[in-house]
Amino acid sequence: MQVQSVDLINKTTLPNASNTDVGHCNAHCRMVLITLYGMVLLGGITGTAWMSCLMFKRNNQSMIATIVLNIMVLHTILLFSLPFRLSYYVLNVWEFGPFSCRLVSSIIYFHMYFTFVFYVAIVILRLLLYFKKLQMQKLQKCHVVVFSIIIWTVGGLIFLPFFFLQYGIDPSYLEQAQCFEFHKDLNQGKFIILNYSIIVIMITTVMTLFLIQMGVIVQLIKALWPDMWAHQEYRAQIKSFFFLLVIVVCFIPHHAFRVHFIQNYSEIENSELVLYNEIFVALTTVCCLDMLCFIGGVIH
Structure with missing residues (x-):
């Protein structure tokens, strides 16, 4: 009778344990993230430092x-x-307190969206110069400095209140030694609504x-072939x-999956989506290797 009761307890508790544990990053997931973040950290530091020396x-x-x-x-900022x-994925426990968890977690999104804005700014600036809507002679460095200050100021005014008042403040987060699980x-x-709005804006x-840029490149190939380089x-x-x-390789997959995640996430049934x-x-951080691509001659 005692053996039967033990078996009954195991049958009833083990499935529940697997459902709750699967929401946390398992060993395979941690290995993937350690490899990915390690590669980005080493490559990002090398590329950023080298590019800084070249620009100086x-x-x-x-x-x-x-x-x-x-x-x-x-x-x-992201590399720091x-x-x-x-440390978290190696030790499988967060030892730096809930505020640090929120801060480190939010930095990855801060980096992604600010980087996206500056990437888009470069593309639009070059397109405007190509279509003669903007003349290089009329632009000075101070204009771009002012633009940068505006981006950092507006972004900070949006990010800081959201971080301190909204991001990861659920009381249940403070009761666990886990981190980066603010789903x-x-x-x-x-x-x-906020997530869907960001997804639509970014993908659109x-x-x-992308379509405009491809059209411009095709026109240039036709006009300059075969000496376009x-x-x-x-x-x-x-x-x-x-x-x-x-952007397409690093940012879009996260946002495309985000739609599926929001629609199908259930804390019990589909927690493997976490x-x-x-x-x-983590894939969004791979954009830190962009400077290595320039230095390595991929885009020379």
Whole structure:
């Protein structure tokens, strides 16, 4: 009779345990994230440091260089946060307190959306120059500096209140030694609307710019073939295409999966989606390798 009762307890408790544990990153998930974040940390530090030295030596004060400098600052902020993430996935416990968890978690989104804005700014700027809607002679470095200050100020005014008043403040988060699992917030309608709005804006912007950019490149190929690589205009548009490609590879998969995640996430039945979501979030950090691509000659 005692054996039967033990078996009954095991049958009733083990399924529930698997359902709750699957929401946390398992060993395989941690190994993927450790590898991905480790690669980004090493490659990002190398690329950002090397590009900084090159820009300092050349003393390039162009508009594009100023925007690239903003991107490098964003990469640096993210790279400082990655050791904390690696520590968590190696030790499988968060030892830095709930506020630090919220901060490190939010930095990855802060980096993604600010980087997206500066990537798009480079693409739009080069398109405007190509279509003669903007003249290089009329633009000065101060204009881009002012633009950068506006982006950081507006972004800060949006990000800081959201971080302190809304992000990850559910009391249940304070009761666990886990981190980066703020998916319970998606049960709130305002966060669902916010996520859908961001997804629509990002995908629409990328698709529109991608089509325009491809049209420009095709026109340049027709006009300059076969010596298009000898022309600065063609190389500039290819660089813009590279930034769009980074967005498509690193940012769009996360947002496309986000739609599926919001629609199908259930804390009990589909909590394995949390694991996939963490991997897609980690994929957004791969954009930190963009400077290595420039240095390595992929976009020369």
